[in-house]
Amino acid sequence: MFISKLRRVLIGSPLASSHSHNQLIPKWKALAVLSSDALSSTAYATEEIIIPLALSGVYLATMWSLPVALGILALMIIITISYRQTIVAYPNGGGAYIVAKENLGNGAGLVAAAALMLDYILTVSVSVSAGVENLISAFPQLASVQVFFCVWIILIIMILSLRGISESATIFAIPTYLFIFSMLSLIVVGIIRGPIEGHVAMEVVSTHLPEIGIILLLRAFSSGCTALTGIEAISNGIPLFKHPQSKNANRTLVSMVVILGILFAGITYLVNQFGLTHIEGQTLISSLSKSVFGDGYFYYVVQASTALILFLAASTSYADFPRLASLLAKDRYAPRQLASIGDRLVFSNGVIGLTICSIFLVILFGGRTHYLIPLYAVGVFLSFTLSQAGMVVHHYRLREKKWVSSLIINLTGAITTAVVLVVIASFKFTHGAWMVIVLIPIIVYTFHRIHVHYVMFSRELSQSHYLIDKCEKMTNHVVVIPISGLHLGVMNAIRYGQSIGNDLRVCYVKVGDVEGRERLQDQWKEKFPDIELHILESPYRSISEPILDFINKISKEHPAEFITVIFPEFLTAKWYHQLLHNQTAWLIKLSLIYKKNVIVTSVKYHLKTT
Amino acid sequence: MFISKLRRVLIGSPLASSHSHNQLIPKWKALAVLSSDALSSTAYATEEIIIPLALSGVYLATMWSLPVALGILALMIIITISYRQTIVAYPNGGGAYIVAKENLGNGAGLVAAAALMLDYILTVSVSVSAGVENLISAFPQLASVQVFFCVWIILIIMILSLRGISESATIFAIPTYLFIFSMLSLIVVGIIRGPIEGHVAMEVVSTHLPEIGIILLLRAFSSGCTALTGIEAISNGIPLFKHPQSKNANRTLVSMVVILGILFAGITYLVNQFGLTHIEGQTLISSLSKSVFGDGYFYYVVQASTALILFLAASTSYADFPRLASLLAKDRYAPRQLASIGDRLVFSNGVIGLTICSIFLVILFGGRTHYLIPLYAVGVFLSFTLSQAGMVVHHYRLREKKWVSSLIINLTGAITTAVVLVVIASFKFTHGAWMVIVLIPIIVYTFHRIHVHYVMFSRELSQSHYLIDKCEKMTNHVVVIPISGLHLGVMNAIRYGQSIGNDLRVCYVKVGDVEGRERLQDQWKEKFPDIELHILESPYRSISEPILDFINKISKEHPAEFITVIFPEFLTAKWYHQLLHNQTAWLIKLSLIYKKNVIVTSVKYHLKTT
Secondary structure, eight states: HHHHHHHHHHHHHOOOOHHHGOOOOOOOHHHHHHHHHHGGGGGGGHHHHHHHHHSSGGGGGEEEGHHHHHHHHHHHHHHHHHHHHHHHHHHOOOOHHHHHHHHHHHHHHHHHHHHHHHHHHHHHHHHHHHHHHHHHHOOOGGGGHHHHHHHHHHHHHHHHHHHOHHHHHHHHHHHHHHHHHHHHHHHHHHHOOOOOTTTOSOOOSSSSSOOOOOHHHHHHHHHHHHHHHHHTTTHHOOOGSSSSSHHHHHHHHHHHHHHHHHHHHHHHHHHHTTTTOOOOOOOHHHHHHHHHHSHHHHHHHHHHHHHHHHHHHHHHHHHHHHHHHHHHTTTTTTTGGGGGGTTSSSSSSHHHHHHHHHHHHHTTTTHHHHHHHHHHHHHHHHHHHHHHHHHHHHHHHOOTTTTHHHHHHHHHHHHHHHHHHHHHHHGGGGGTTHHHHHHHHHHHHHHHHHHHHHHHHHHHHHHGGOOOOOOOOOOOOEEEEEEOOOHHHHHHHHHHHHOOOSEEEEEEEEEEHHHHHHHHHHHHHHHHTTOOOOEOTTTTTHHHHHHHHHHHHHHHHHHTOOEEEEEEEESSGGGGEEEEEEOOOHHHHHTTTTTTEEEEEEEEEEEOOO | HHHHHHHHHOOSOOOOGGGGGGGOOOOOHHHHHHHHHHGGGGHHHHHHHHHHHHHOOOOOGGGGHHHHHHHHHHHHHOOOOOOHHHHOTTTOOOOOHHHHHHHOHHHHHHHHHHHHHHHHHHHHHHHHHHHHHHHHHHOOOGGGGGHHHHHHHHHHHHHHHHOOOOOOOHHHHHHHHHHHHHHHHHHHHHHOOSTTTTOOOSSSOOOSSOOOOOHHHHHHHHHHHHGGGGTTHHHOOGGBSSHHHHHHHHHHHHHHHHHHHHHHHHHHHHHHHOOOBBTTTTTTTHHHHHHHHHOOOOOOOHHHHHHHHHHHHHHHHHHHHHHHHHHHHHSSSOOOGGOOOTTTOOHHHHHHHHHHHHHHHHHHHTTTTTHHHHHHHHHHHHHEEEEEEHHHHHHHHHTTTTTHHHHHHHHHHHHHHHHHHHHHHHHHHHIIIIIHHHHHHHHHHHHHHHHHHHHHHHHHHHHGGGOOOOOOOOOOEEEEEEEESSSSHHHHHHHHHHHOOSSSEEEEOOOOOOHHHHHHHHHHHHOHHHHHEEEEEOOOSSSSSHHHHHHHHHHHTTTOOOEEEEHHHEEEEEGGGGSSSHHHHHHHHHHHOOOTTTEEEEEEEEEEOO
16 A cells, blocks of 8 residues: 555664664764753753843843853753762663652652653754754745744654664764764854954943843743753663663763753853844854854854754654653553554654644744743753652662762752742743643643543453353344445445345435436336335435434334444545545444444445546 | 534534525625725735835835836726626626636636635635734734634634625624725825824935836736735625626625725825835834824724734635635536535535645745735736636627627736736746646646546446346355454454354454463353454564454455454543544554455444543
8 A cells, every 4th residue: 555655665664573672772872862952952042041131121131141051050060960860770761750650659750741741842842943943044045934844844853763763863973963063163263263254243341240130030041941951861761771771871961961061151151252142033053153154154064053953852852752651651641552662663653642742832833942942941840850859759768878968969959940940930931831830730630531541441341351141143133225326336235235134224315406316216116126215305405414313213213233334335446536525424424433233334336437 | 412512503503405595695795705805905915015125225115116006006907897897797706717617618717716726725824814913013922823823813714604604794894894994094194194203214305216127126016916816706706796796796896996996005105105114023004003093092903903804805715715616516627525515505615625725824834924925916817817818708709799899808908917927927936936836737637637537437337337236145254353352342243243144253463461362362262162263473563464464364265255344342431532542443444445345344332431
């Protein structure tokens, strides 16, 4: 079939279950896959600090971006030290869900899971939007198709993810290192040489910071905290690492944070020095890169590598979201389809679900990063807080070697992230954070309801087993065949109907066209003299309702019997021609789904017409 | 059922066929429904002239907008006079499709139809986008949800259209007249009082027009021709009018064009006088209205009425698109579902198709009017040209009273619009017109293929009738039942299977879980000692493929027989719980669609679990 062929080309041939262990990857590849989320946030974090400051009206306020960035760097160090403990304690992958569930109970685990899921979805939307904005900064003629462009990029990332993570890592390792290289070049050249002529936006006349309100500062700080998104990715992804997994993961975490800190501090410092600010249609990275490299080819290298690392960041979520969804599904908190591993050893349904949600957000916000950011940080810091709090309880419960110092580290982490969470939720509430605050309880409640359903379902099923008796044959049942004309398809249906039952009721709905009906009745008498043709009236031109009424009437007459409804259907030689034929039968089938004892089937007539 | 209830609330109860004639509407209502497309284009036409002129770099170039607008007004008069002839000649509705088909042949008719369909879709996308942009100009905090806002508006218009056109007209008449009133107020107050203090954008120092290139002028002219979209709506909508239909329609056409001309000329004149130009995030109407009324409440009246007439313009297409689609379907050039009138006497499928296409365009271009405009005018002028050319042939063929003067009028119309068409197609080619130029032949070819399919289909069907023989009962057939466990649902399926055939094959796919399989086999032997349970292997964890192989094998053994495949399915008490259960059966059914002699059915087991 066409679809399965397409599937093979895009996603690859199936892999046997035994192939599973080969998918472990070395540190340098893991850095490429798992750090991209954190590193790529340097592409927009500085800009997000600048925007609220610049809106204050006091132009010099943007000079405060440097102190704000320093505060965020301090937070970064606290969180990293805290997460190192998690990696050691949970070598099989210490996602916030697992840590919170094990130590704080199911409720906290589900809250963490809801926060993480939103977080992963937003990572895709934000990263892809930001990447596309960076490309549009370099090629403004693409601006007209911004949203469409974002959607295509998400679909491409989806396909790469469905092929399996290791192959994606190989494809994506180069861009990560290219990004680190081009950003470092930008920072070093920028510091040494300064902006090229005609590219100083503002002469910095004073070294004194202007007076500024605390609310404005906290708002800038809240926005800038997006720089910290993705730090937790490594602790979720430990099972991807080669052995010894915890040690490799921890080393990778430290390398990542050092690079992240240098890039974030360097970019913010240069933006400050050059007096750059937010411009419509130009990302701050693009403005900065233009100031340093002009319109030379290295400017395009910077923009391309920034876009690529952002797309790579989106793929981080494609590793983590389906894994979390499958954990939830195995614990019966999510639809069980999310637990089944596909034929490329990837949780395909989770991948598709993530794609749908992130495309929805991109469309909703027109692919504009700045509108998406306020939704982003709440989920991240909620999961940080729950994860660190869980670690505190973990240390207290197990009391391993040096447990007191470990507990103090995680307690510091938990309190710090909790305070930041409250700050973000308050100062970004009206900018979109409210959506996340509303959504999380709804998602948690949904998890709960799903769980209740599955528990009751398996109880009903295991009990139903005792009700199975010796099988008795049915004595008879009614077969209903709705027809719309007389042709070979109808004959097939009647032939089949007569063989499976002995009580046949054929019916025809009268809509307009008196002549056609009379001709049909004459032909019917000639071909099937033994079978009565029931003619049904339809005042509202509906085909389905008279047929449903007819079936209901039979159902009332024979309450205990099975009723089989057979639809004679055309099957066109080419599948897309099927769209040219009436789908009435399909609508009737849909209406019959909930009728007990009614069994619906179609007998197909294969058309030769192409 | 929930869906049918929702449907009644949104769309209303069914109307009987006899209700049909009541839907005719008086002139003042018809003006509201049919003129809104043309009138609303004044909301963006001037801006579209200004944008290419302003981009030229010479700021004074925008002063050329007035001469360009005068050229467009002249064109407007030519087209109107030409269309008056069409209304008289085609009192049953002289859409470009009908006129071109009758006079120039099927090919030209289909080209006109393709152009019109694109045109209607773009009317919805452009009008809704422009309406939302005008609301965002007044309420900038809505900017983050621009695309989503557009989508909602389209869905609301769709629902109003599904209720039927007369009710919509009543709802919408007020905004049309409010728009005319508020625009006239804006123009009169603007001319008499001039801009309020601090709102003159540019002091007009010179009364001489600056030198300007002809290409720039033609580009501005091409963009401004969007002012003419919608003039043809009245000639398509004649059957909506009360009798005498042609006379009423022609009077309405003249009233409409007079209003249109005054609004377009007035707005362009004021924009010129005030030296306004295009600003990001502000429509030109909004800038103009702010210049005249400041931030007073009348500014909001102008913005709201502009948005409303634009949304109303979108609803024009909701009257015309489904009608054209049903004409095509009756001529067997479009899927026959488009021909069937719904239970509210509206062509529901056409309405839904239009909604899907226009939402796609809005998303593709991020709801930004300026990006959509270049696609718009090509289709409009192509249908103008074909319609006028058709009228020329019409006069020549029939030679009615005064046919020579009529012929000359339409010939002038045809030549003028053809020249404009070539200008637009060339000067807007790279801005998006190419998409339309590519799409039209594709659509026409699709119409043609659909026609061929239907013709061959009805030939095959009418011949198949002679092949119906005396019905013979089938001697026996194979029943296949795939199971995934042992429960009451399986028992029902086996009970049904035994009653419809005597050769039962039950199968189970082995994926992991050895224990579960052994327990199942033991239970099976106990409950169904007479029926063999076939265990199928699955190396790639697929459930569907082993079952398909099993069916294929049986099919090869018994090539001439029917094979019935019965799936025991759970049916949850609440429909949305269905999503929590595996949809494997559904996938298998899909794969079996094209297998001849295989009949697929499900026996449902109704769960009590909620």
